[in-house]
Amino acid sequence: MTTLVAPPVTGVGTLLRFALRRERIRIPIWVGALTLTTVSTVAGFPGLYPTAASRQSRAALMDSPAATAMSGPGFGLGDYTYGAMLANEMIGFLAIFVALMSVLMVSRHTRHEEEQGRAELIRAGVVGRHASLTAALAVTVFANLLLAVILTVALGGMGIETIGWGGSALFAASLAMVGIVFAAVAAVSAQVFEHGRAASGIAGGLIGVAYALRAAGDMGIDSLSWLSPIGWAQRTKSYVDGTAWPLLLGLVVAAALVAAAYALSLQRDVGAGLRQTRPGAAGASDVLSTPLGFALRLHRGALIGWTSAMFLFGAMYGSLAAEVETFVESNPEMQEFIQQVGGASFTKSWLAAIMSMLAMVCSVFGILAIARMRTEETSRRAEPVLSTALTRTGWVAGHLTVALAGGAAVMLACGLGLGLSAMASTGDSSLLTGLLGAALAYVPAVWLATGLALALFGLLPGAVHAAWAVLVYALFVGMIGPLLRLPGWLNDLSPFFHVPQLPAADFSATPVVLLAAVAAGLVAVGFAGVRQRDLESV
Amino acid sequence: MDGTNLAIAVTGLHKSFGRTRALDGLDLTVTQGEIHGFLGPNGSGKTTTIRVLLGLLKADAGTATLLGGDPWTDVASLHRRLAYVPGDVNLWPNLSGGEVIDLLGRLRGGLDTRRREQLIERFDLDPRKKGRTYSKGNRQKVAIIAALASNVELLLLDEPTAGLDPLMEATFRRTIEEEREQGRTVLLSSHILAEVEALCDRVSIIRGGKTVETGTLAELRHLTRTSITAELAGPADGLHTMADVHDLHVEGSRVRFDVETRSLDAALRQLTAIGVRSLVSQPPTLEELFLRHYTEETARANGKATTS
Numbered sequence: 001m002t003t004l005v006a007p008p009v010t011g012v013g014t015l016l017r018f019a020l021r022r023e024r025i026r027i028p029i030w031v032g033a034l035t036l037t038t039v040s041t042v043a044g045f046p047g048l049y050p051t052a053a054s055r056q057s058r059a060a061l062m063d064s065p066a067a068t069a070m071s072g073p074g075f076g077l078g079d080y081t082y083g084a085m086l087a088n089e090m091i092g093f094l095a096i097f098v099a100l101m102s103v104l105m106v107s108r109h110t111r112h113e114e115e116q117g118r119a120e121l122i123r124a125g126v127v128g129r130h131a132s133l134t135a136a137l138a139v140t141v142f143a144n145l146l147l148a149v150i151l152t153v154a155l156g157g158m159g160i161e162t163i164g165w166g167g168s169a170l171f172a173a174s175l176a177m178v179g180i181v182f183a184a185v186a187a188v189s190a191q192v193f194e195h196g197r198a199a200s201g202i203a204g205g206l207i208g209v210a211y212a213l214r215a216a217g218d219m220g221i222d223s224l225s226w227l228s229p230i231g232w233a234q235r236t237k238s239y240v241d242g243t244a245w246p247l248l249l250g251l252v253v254a255a256a257l258v259a260a261a262y263a264l265s266l267q268r269d270v271g272a273g274l275r276q277t278r279p280g281a282a283g284a285s286d287v288l289s290t291p292l293g294f295a296l297r298l299h300r301g302a303l304i305g306w307t308s309a310m311f312l313f314g315a316m317y318g319s320l321a322a323e324v325e326t327f328v329e330s331n332p333e334m335q336e337f338i339q340q341v342g343g344a345s346f347t348k349s350w351l352a353a354i355m356s357m358l359a360m361v362c363s364v365f366g367i368l369a370i371a372r373m374r375t376e377e378t379s380r381r382a383e384p385v386l387s388t389a390l391t392r393t394g395w396v397a398g399h400l401t402v403a404l405a406g407g408a409a410v411m412l413a414c415g416l417g418l419g420l421s422a423m424a425s426t427g428d429s430s431l432l433t434g435l436l437g438a439a440l441a442y443v444p445a446v447w448l449a450t451g452l453a454l455a456l457f458g459l460l461p462g463a464v465h466a467a468w469a470v471l472v473y474a475l476f477v478g479m480i481g482p483l484l485r486l487p488g489w490l491n492d493l494s495p496f497f498h499v500p501q502l503p504a505a506d507f508s509a510t511p512v513v514l515l516a517a518v519a520a521g522l523v524a525v526g527f528a529g530v531r532q533r534d535l536e537s538v
Numbered sequence: 539m540d541g542t543n544l545a546i547a548v549t550g551l552h553k554s555f556g557r558t559r560a561l562d563g564l565d566l567t568v569t570q571g572e573i574h575g576f577l578g579p580n581g582s583g584k585t586t587t588i589r590v591l592l593g594l595l596k597a598d599a600g601t602a603t604l605l606g607g608d609p610w611t612d613v614a615s616l617h618r619r620l621a622y623v624p625g626d627v628n629l630w631p632n633l634s635g636g637e638v639i640d641l642l643g644r645l646r647g648g649l650d651t652r653r654r655e656q657l658i659e660r661f662d663l664d665p666r667k668k669g670r671t672y673s674k675g676n677r678q679k680v681a682i683i684a685a686l687a688s689n690v691e692l693l694l695l696d697e698p699t700a701g702l703d704p705l706m707e708a709t710f711r712r713t714i715e716e717e718r719e720q721g722r723t724v725l726l727s728s729h730i731l732a733e734v735e736a737l738c739d740r741v742s743i744i745r746g747g748k749t750v751e752t753g754t755l756a757e758l759r760h761l762t763r764t765s766i767t768a769e770l771a772g773p774a775d776g777l778h779t780m781a782d783v784h785d786l787h788v789e790g791s792r793v794r795f796d797v798e799t800r801s802l803d804a805a806l807r808q809l810t811a812i813g814v815r816s817l818v819s820q821p822p823t824l825e826e827l828f829l830r831h832y833t834e835e836t837a838r839a840n841g842k843a844t845t846s
Contacts, residue, residue, distance in 0.1 A: 384627075388642055
């Protein structure tokens, strides 16, 4: 009698159709939003930069350390065509979101499923060991390829000079490559970490690392850019002198990571991580038994992770401060420009720009902390807690305190990392205090994002994730805004836009106080909303 | 009933979620010191009622009084005097069971540590395990111990034994008996009818968000039917014309039928008039009562669907 051994991917077709059905809203939203952002930006180019001279003046602006750190290595600055402008200034921004789409999608279909216990239901069926992971990767690769096709058609079809079909295909394929590499990264982290939050958090943090690596690489240490998938995407030089081979590099790395993920998945049980969980305490400490201590315990992992990650990111960027000085010294035109402008040193302006970017990223912690309350609510964990003498106000106050104080701590850690490392790199000790001050000045803006999340949690709890819009908008205004020469009021909508640009500019209290006041108002709205509404347990 | 010794007094409670009407004029009265069974099919509104009583949901209409207070406004003061066991316990993955028990107890205003140890031993729980590693039954035990280790007046239990093994279910029953002796009031929502029959002084049956029956088990038994199987001396005359006799089967001299409790006496007289050779009667069980209400609901729901 022969035994038939089912292949390890049995059932993958059914699972893939199931995964596609679950993503039938999200995939069109991601692909649509990314395409629309790109196309509407490009559509503005001919009006904003009608002549070669106007494009070259933009190119001169981009030939600066700040622009290089924010955007890209500046291929094609010599003849800054619309295509070169698109590739140089947008690919980094878009790559972050494509990578984020992939990380969230893979985590959702792997570790989060296991965490909810739904994976057991699936694995009990006629389903091979590797079928779930394969389906998760397949649906994510599909989303990336769909984006590549639609973006190519949309950009190529615009008929804008120098934005042709070939260049657009390469540009879109480069983005899809970044997405696929990060899908593979998320597949590995889903095997290693037991909690979905940790798995997607680490993979998301690696997007930040990839962005920072290419910033460092593009500013001088070129080899670092080759460690970053976003760097590879930029090095296809689409619309300039396109080369496709960095795409292959990305695919090879992705394949290796996927193979590693499959191998790791054989080393563990369903639902478990690679590490075994240790037993906990037999009873609660006095600190844990207070509302604040309890909230702190729930956010502890995230808080430690975010403070250390943002300290490191700050330190990474700070170490480039000396590069900025070299960059300026080797560029006589730049020195002349600085002398004309007068005032702040170029290094300080560069650091102020970096601080603003990092502050936007720091605001994620507060939004996540408030969103965590929503998870507590819908997963019914809030129910037993709110059935004790703890009131809703007290419950929210505990979480909010951690979100606000934690947000400030993350911001300060980031300023400290940036300041210490900038001081070490340039020998200018005033940068440390200057950057700590800059970090403090951003705290109210970070709180405003937290406050918005809380207001949504109180009034429209199902839409708490809409608070992400503030961050995405701020990043858009910060990274793409100058290219589009957005009107003032559109910039004003971003809370981060109002913060004084320390250490390059002087501190001004009015905007900071106003931001804090708006944050306080949003918090008050949130509290009032939470007290009035039903506790939902979907 | 004296209004002052009511632990729970709910009248005409309404609650809708969008278009779904979860509670449609529900009434519930629980006197102090009693164990009150709260029965009803899935989705009939038991959990919604308990959530309103806990101040987690705000009722659209009707009144609810809990231990003399308003469950929506007097949250903190009321919650110090009650404990709750949810039917679907979800624990924090990074907290141990012992930590959860202490946390919930202390947030309520303190717990009896001696009672806590006693219950942990009795329910055979390892308090050092982390939330995720507990089975469904063990998660349930954590919630039960957290609730019972506090000195409270009122226990709201929403299907507390779902997931417990029969041994632990017996332990749970014994523990609730002790709670009764302590004079505590218990609202016990359950599907395990043996448990309700063993523990509860009074029972309320709800259906479609309304209370359909309420009373002691003895009172409710009067509302249902006794099954009779008899071997008769003569032909089974007269039975089929009797008002409260249902499902009559006659096979030669054997008869089998159900009779409403109020006409049991009349039916037996009729049988003895014919002459009885043997007789088996089965008393109504809570299960029958329950099944009757369930099936009636299904029948009514189907009828509604076709007419509307």
